[in-house]
Amino acid sequence: MIKITAVLIAVVGLMTFFFYETVPEPDITTTRGFEKLANLPNEVEESSGLVALPQQGLYLTHNDAGNKPYLYKLNEEGQLIETIKLDLKNKDWEDLTMDDQGNIYIADTGNNNNNRRDLAVFKLDLQRPERVQAIRYTYEDQQEFPPPKKERNFDSEASFWYGGAIYLVTKDRGRGETAKLYQLPDKPGQHQAKLIGRHALKTQVTGAAISPDGRTVALLGDEKLHLYTGFQEPATFYKGRHEEVELKKAGQTEGLTFRDNSTLIISSEGGSLYRYTL
Template identity: 60%
Template sequence: MIKVAAGLIAVAAGLFFILPETFLEAPPTTEAVPNVSASFEKLASLPGAVGESSGIAVLQQKGHYLTHNDAGNKPYLYKLDEQGELVETLKLKLKNVDWEDLAQDESGNIYIADTGNNNNRRRDLAVYKVNLKNPQQVEAIQYSYEDQKKFPPSKKDQNFDSEALFWHDDNLYIITKDRGQGETAKVYQVPAQAGNHKAKLIGSYKTGKEITGADISPDGNTVALLSEERIHLFRDISSPDAFFEGDYNEIEIKGTGQTEGIAFEDNSTVIITSEGGNLYRYKL
């Protein structure tokens, strides 16, 4: 028996050296899994005044942000630092029908998306342009969707709610939250100018999730959409008008809850808020 066992061990050892690939090769993978824990951090809890954060903008002063609450709350913008401390409250003379997101242009103007439309009945959709140096100086960019014919449409066609907005090159990009089938994000374009406009449908993408926030990187090469506990990245885009044709990647951020606001801090870092009351940073 001892000789037989020794022989078997010798054969196995020989096979190990003759066919190393068989024993040492790792199982094939189809996609690299990002190390979320190394890339993701909770910065702070949001102050009590911000109980339902729905949008976020990164201010020019390092480590400072702007956020707001959604429907049923006061028309206030809240300046925060990265420790979650409330720095300033800007009380605007506007209605907060259903504020859902913030965008920012190259001059530092803030765009407030009063675009929440849960039941798809609204005819008073608007984006408000605010100059932070004079918060009471407000321009109203009113719009309607060019392809909405009924208010509301049938249940399966209720895709005229939006919680996601970004600015680029004097245009606003509005991304819908598909309340009909929870599958397709439609993308509309509106001039970033006061007046009444038809929102032009320029594309769509089947994310399979309801989109709750959006932003574009400072270099214009990446668009990030947000859904609950997920980031949807479109990289190496040729134009914001067709960002949905870029290289797509979905990143899960477990434990963050009802994530609502997202904004780029730099070309490879995003800041995220949750309606549960937290402020996060993610390194892409």
């Protein structure tokens, strides 16, 4: 009887050992290099766009649709440095970018219902903010306003400037599976945004940025950061190496900019400013 009991105990012990060895451990790792910098000032209720200024540690942001047409200059401690009031309407401002001459581009490109005919990117010099130039456009492949629900992929919340052109990345509201890339001249006037690529990405893109050296493109969406490297040119960044980074508990992140080639600054509509180090 004693021998039988000993054998049973041994068998139970072995079963317990193998059971615990085969059950996977939960993922409790955190994203390396991702940290919160500060809370945004009260004036920035819904940060939607973000761009790094030439002055180290200073940024511009703005609020989402329907808010005042103001640009807010702030630092990495979340302190409001200056409010720049513009003689525009914030119909649906979604992103900010800057060219190599220091011109700022405000993407009034939000198009939730895919029925807008007044899409624009506003270009200005911060030294003369009263002089705003409008880059108005339509999408070359949009024929209906709005198109059928599954074809609604003409909303853009993400843009970046490079080499004399503005690149717009769409937020696929139809199927949620394809980000389209359009190219737009950075000159004022009426233009057609040229469709130059499609990227299978099952997320709705909410922000974009390119590194100062032009070697890394970053996209935001669904508490995730998508990094692209190793491409031939920015116009085909989606053909490069794609890395996905989780931004756990970051909330609805919308603003994205490179501080330098290895550091991203991110803002959320929830009122936080983050840093991610590549």
